[in-house]
Amino acid sequence: MSAPRRKLPPPPVGLTRRQTHHNVSIPLNGTMIQYFEWHVPADHKHWTRLRDDAQNLKDLGITAIWIPPPTKGSSPACVGYATYDLWDLGEFDQKGSVPTKYGTKAELVDAIKACRQRGINVYADAVLNHKLGADQTETFKAVEVSPHNTEQEVSGELEVKGWTKFDFPGRANKYSDFKWRHYHFTGIDYNAANKRQAIYRILGEGKYWSDNVDGERGNYDYLMGADIDTSHPEVVEELKKWALWIIKELDLSGFRLDAVKHIDAKFMHDLLEHVRKNSSVGENFFSVGEYWKNSMKDLEDYLDIHEWKLSLFDVPLHFNFADASKLGKSYDMRKIFDGTLVQSHPMHAVTFVNNHDTQPGESLDSWVAHWFQPLAYALILLRRDGYPCIFYGDFYGIDGEHPVPAHAAPAIRNLLILRSQFAFGDQDDYFDHPSTIGWVRRGCEQRPAGLAVVMCAGDAGFKRMFVGSERNGEEWVDVAGGRKEVLTIGQDGFADFQCNGGSVSAWIPRKEAEKTFKWKREELAALSEASETEGEDTVER
Numbered sequence: 001m002s003a004p005r006r007k008l009p010p011p012p013v014g015l016t017r018r019q020t021h022h023n024v025s026i027p028l029n030g031t032m033i034q035y036f037e038w039h040v041p042a043d044h045k046h047w048t049r050l051r052d053d054a055q056n057l058k059d060l061g062i063t064a065i066w067i068p069p070p071t072k073g074s075s076p077a078c079v080g081y082a083t084y085d086l087w088d089l090g091e092f093d094q095k096g097s098v099p100t101k102y103g104t105k106a107e108l109v110d111a112i113k114a115c116r117q118r119g120i121n122v123y124a125d126a127v128l129n130h131k132l133g134a135d136q137t138e139t140f141k142a143v144e145v146s147p148h149n150t151e152q153e154v155s156g157e158l159e160v161k162g163w164t165k166f167d168f169p170g171r172a173n174k175y176s177d178f179k180w181r182h183y184h185f186t187g188i189d190y191n192a193a194n195k196r197q198a199i200y201r202i203l204g205e206g207k208y209w210s211d212n213v214d215g216e217r218g219n220y221d222y223l224m225g226a227d228i229d230t231s232h233p234e235v236v237e238e239l240k241k242w243a244l245w246i247i248k249e250l251d252l253s254g255f256r257l258d259a260v261k262h263i264d265a266k267f268m269h270d271l272l273e274h275v276r277k278n279s280s281v282g283e284n285f286f287s288v289g290e291y292w293k294n295s296m297k298d299l300e301d302y303l304d305i306h307e308w309k310l311s312l313f314d315v316p317l318h319f320n321f322a323d324a325s326k327l328g329k330s331y332d333m334r335k336i337f338d339g340t341l342v343q344s345h346p347m348h349a350v351t352f353v354n355n356h357d358t359q360p361g362e363s364l365d366s367w368v369a370h371w372f373q374p375l376a377y378a379l380i381l382l383r384r385d386g387y388p389c390i391f392y393g394d395f396y397g398i399d400g401e402h403p404v405p406a407h408a409a410p411a412i413r414n415l416l417i418l419r420s421q422f423a424f425g426d427q428d429d430y431f432d433h434p435s436t437i438g439w440v441r442r443g444c445e446q447r448p449a450g451l452a453v454v455m456c457a458g459d460a461g462f463k464r465m466f467v468g469s470e471r472n473g474e475e476w477v478d479v480a481g482g483r484k485e486v487l488t489i490g491q492d493g494f495a496d497f498q499c500n501g502g503s504v505s506a507w508i509p510r511k512e513a514e515k516t517f518k519w520k521r522e523e524l525a526a527l528s529e530a531s532e533t534e535g536e537d538t539v540e541r
Contacts, residue, residue, distance in 0.1 A: 070089050
């Protein structure tokens with residue numbers, strides 16, 4: 001990415017904002033959930049699960065759902081990233097089944113309706129970099145290139161046989177009569193003529209790798225399968241037509257854009273501009289790109305090409321979380337936001353802890369360990385900045401041959417409720433200790449209760465924090481980290497907010513906790529009863 005970057009002014013840090021995202025369709029304290037993980041059962045019932053879960057998600061404060069790729073993949077169990085037919089949403093008998101891994105188109109439409117009726121937006125995962133599962137091979141000219149530097153040719157001109165002919169016979173031209181041929185692609189990774197696995201750049205007049213892609217491996221246009229040539233006019237027209245169709249067909253509010261560092265950034269900019277100008281959603285159409293690189297410069301360069309109209313996943317923050325979960329008390333928590341998108345450009349950052357690619361055993365395995373997940377989720381859910389995204393695998397568990405229980409789910413559930421009801425207003429940070437940090441949310445006119453958060457990556461500790469002199473004498477309790485004592489706010493508005501080791505505590509006024517959390521109400525009642533019983537025993541003695 002070589003475009004010059006504009007230096008944007010830093011965001012204000014001492015103001016109460018009513019909007020925390022550049023896209024005004026994102027509500028204050030909006031929260032997204034990635035509603036799948038890599039090993040969701042291939043039982044064609046996932047859309048039904050989503051439909052049945054919609055009310056629960058609404059009650060937890062979820063305002064948007066990122067669904068997996070809804071398009072037909074190369075096999076019945078395809079997660080969706082081996083795209084075969086963009087126009088088949090589980091409607092046609094292709095690649096071994098009518099439904100996708102997740103269900104039929106009718107079931108998908110029903111699930112989205114259930115979400116939209118509850119005010120939840122839906123973002124579809126758009127996989128526009130490549131195609132797999134072609135119907136037939138073609139013979140054409142190509143050159144083999146180095147997998148370490150795709151601009152370095154390692155052969156002369158070759159005649160290769162590639163899987164590049166997509167006719168979609170099962171769909172019979174419904175919705176689109178476009179047929180993909182080898183000249184609609186820039187590269188392949190398999191020569192069927194000699195059964196050689198290698199990267200081949202397809203030759204043709206004016207054909208080359210895309211320009212505006214990441215610079216890794218010389219030119220990182222090629223990722224897998226038949227790599228789509230987004231400079232070909234017929235391809236551009238087809239993808240623009242498809243984008244408008246699927247938005248209308250599914251009542252979408254946005255896209256999650258897969259593998260954007262491998263796709264020409266100017267093409268993607270033009271595609272999104274086309275959507276904003278021609279879809280009913282208009283300028284508020286949401287888009288978030290997966291630019292998987294721990295580099296602020298590359299993320300900022302990409303945002304620049306898009307005129308700062310889209311968001312990016314905060315990959316640097318994820319890696320900070322992963323490092324902290326591995327290093328434990330050796331990690332300096334004061335630096336947890338250093339070098340992150342949410343720190344520099346909070347209104348363009350989608351923050352997350354884990355996702356389908358970072359889960360154990362997957363391509364980008366960088367799992368944030370269970371013990372640290374409550375801390376990481378508190379850092380994205382209970383603070384002012386960023387648009388947080390919850391991972392299905394962290395909340396519901398990971399399936400497959402090596403299942404991973406959702407140990408942090410109860411904590412995440414409490415944090416979601418805290419975000420939707422308490423994490424409002426000005427934010428005062430206490431990032432002044434390497435393993436114990438905290439912050440206070442002061443509340444706002446509509447949500448005045450406030451919130452005090454402390455986390456300890458090492459041993460148990462406390463943070464003396466100010467919540468307001470007007471709260472003198474109020475009793476506060478922890479509803480996140482297992483502390484059972486009741487704190488009383490001092491005359492000066494300060495209190496010593498405690499936290500267990502390797503944990504996070506979120507303190508709110510006792511009366512609010514008893515109204516909001518049944519389990520806390522019962523816990524406090526039991527403690528009160530035990531205290532009274534102990535007092536009676538003392539008198540009798």
